[in-house]
Amino acid sequence: MLPELGQFALIVAFCVAVVQGVLPLVGAHRRQLRWIALARPAASALTLLIAVAFGCLTASFVQNDFSVLYVAQHSNSLLPLPYRVAAVWGGHEGSLLLWVMMLALWMLAVAAFSRQLPDAMVARVLGVLGLVTAGFLLFILVTSNPFDRLLPGAEEGRDLNPLLQDPGLVIHPPMLYMGYVGFSVAYAFAVSALLSGQLDAAWARWSRPWTTAAWVFLTFGIALGSWWAYYELGWGGWWFWDPVENASFMPWLLGTALVHSLAVTEKRGSFKNWTVLLAISAFSLSLLGTFLVRSGVLTSVHAFATDPRRGIFILAFLVVVIGSSLVLFAWRAPKVGLGGRFGLVSRESFLLTNNVLLVVACASVLLGTLYPLVIDALGLGKLSVGPPYFDSVFAPLMIPVLFLIGVAPFARWKNASIAELSRTLRWAFVSAAIVGGAAPLLMGEWKPLVALSLVLAVWIVATAGLNFVVRVQSTRAGRPFMAACRQQPRSFLGMHLAHIGVAVFVVGVALVSGYQAEKDVRMDIGDTVEVGGYTFRFGGVRTEEGPNYTALVGDVELQRSGRVLRVLHPEKRSYVSSAMPMTEAAIDTGFLRDVYVSLGEPIDRARPDGPWAVRVYHKPFVDWIWGGCVLMALGGILALSDRRYRLAARAAAPVAGVADQAKA
């Protein structure tokens, strides 16, 4: 019964979404108050219906109902309960349902936290979101129904892909989807603004917190995925420039650009068209990512089982959603004023440069991702684009970005002076050059690229600190320094925290790529190998039983200068139902370095208790990579908690109401 109920809820949800997508939009256009008022209740009903469907699928998984095809394909009675719940989004159909669930939650949040917005605006935003939801619901109902029955039911399920049976993967997709889908809110605000013709500072102010929130989720999601790849795939890498990774990274780059350009639009009224285009593009790239992952046009480790019908549907959906918004953009944008003028050297121009660089970086990632497809489509053969392309294109673009992070916060709006900026910043620059330039010597070998990265990282931290002090001094007004510190707005602190996160990330990337050491060796019981000043003693491999797998567990003693630090247990698991071998690396995590051991293959397949091929890594500062991402995301959260959003909420309500009445 439950699956049928879920299916029914989805069908009703689709109808509600269509109503929500049409009536409030028409109502806002014709100023029909009753139609406008429909938006909020419709959004609540839609969310409730989708939640029912999602709950039904989850219940089917929890009850091991293998008469549901999707459950039979992605679960197993031996699967532990938390993974049975996570298996809901372990395949194409369910992950799409999760996507729609997230979309509904964002919609509900918009409906709830938009009391200060003009009703017509809310109606437009919710209407656009309703249309997007309707499209996805139709996609699920037509091509990817998770509730399809398997009659007669299967005795046992095929099990969740063992790669996904991991705590990191339980939360990675929801985080990532929250980010992807969150950009739909910024998109909906942009489209509504274009529809109403009111592209103003108020629009930017409303969009900002939503964009930042989506960006925070996406940052967490990508970092989690990278961390998971690092400890689960057993290759010791943290980013592979895989098409699907790129699909999540491109919206992130544009989202980052959007966060910055929204700031300019809000404060100075400039870049309006540019900001709107970014908002549309960020969400478009989220949709494009969906297409790339689910249509089978590119090969990737992440690719879902593909079906050409799905590809055609998503492509048609892309055409409708992105095409119509770009047509709207081309139609409305010429009428939008330019906003505040600004000089060649000004905070606006620095932020514009940052935007352009991020967009170019995003375009180069897109080019590298789609290039194999272009070559194939032109009949010129087959090729793949790998890390060398991305590294060599991406890194040079980021150097000026990192430098500008330090400069822009000091630049005045409208017009800044280079002489004044260099006077303020010279000591920060000199100290960054000395500290960053000398730091690689501590690692034993001076490398120019590492030194350059460290100079930039120290530069960001030094300028952030300096900017903080300067600001506190200028707002002190006779109070003690510490008291003035506490008075700083959280958005200001959040900005610097996020920038410091970037610096921490850069340190991690530079040091790990510059100084990591690895050995791939054959080890017999009692053999030792030395990497990065640590000695590893191989104690053999034994068998252990897990709930739904059998593991070969290695004992590797980690020693430093003759002292045993701990015993690491890398595993090779073979899952009962899928017989797919999985590598579980053993990692000794440290603030300044990771030590990483993973089992390769036994030298003699018949004797797993004998010698093994073992891979050992020493990775200095690798955790700073994810630490940096966490700081960036925390910076975003800090900015979101800024009290001006709460104050603005209260202050704006009457004003907006009056403006709305004046129009009507």
Add this chain to the structure above:
Amino acid sequence: MNRFLWPLVGFVALVILLAVGLGLNPRDVPSPLVGKPAPVFTLARVDAPEKSFSPQEMRGKVWLLNVWASWCVSCRQEHPVLVEMAKNPAITLIGLNYKEVSGDGAIDADKLGEEGERRLALQRANAWLREHGNPYALSALDLNGRVGIDYGVYGVPETYVIDKSGLIRMKHTGPITPDVFSGKILPLIAELNK
């Protein structure tokens, strides 16, 4: 022209590319063997293990070599098409049963020993053909996948079209669909038979 139309123009180009891409198969890597002689082998027959098969026997005929295994999910999808194909008198279909036991992750082939593996493979392969129908004139048993390596097999199913002089003229990776059969394979065979 309105400069705000440029994003739309770029998007249209992207859509065209993606639409073309949908019709392509990224896993379809051209085989370097096309135009080269089909690698020689002699393997036991699945239906009659005491007899052997070698591609030389097919000299003077246009024939297809189809790589399959009972554990291969896509083969199951392809199989009805093959059965239908085999009804066409112009088609001579030879099967290459590929790693019947060692390719199946659920079985530990090392524990069986060579003779045990062979017996199990024959049993499984014949049972599968009985159940799903046998479109093959015969199937050769490539137990350890050695012949598969010579042919550059990297995904099952795969199909090779071999001409009268023993040259490989086409390789298809993945299941044969009715479209591939009537659009590509059949015209090629008609031409080779001229």
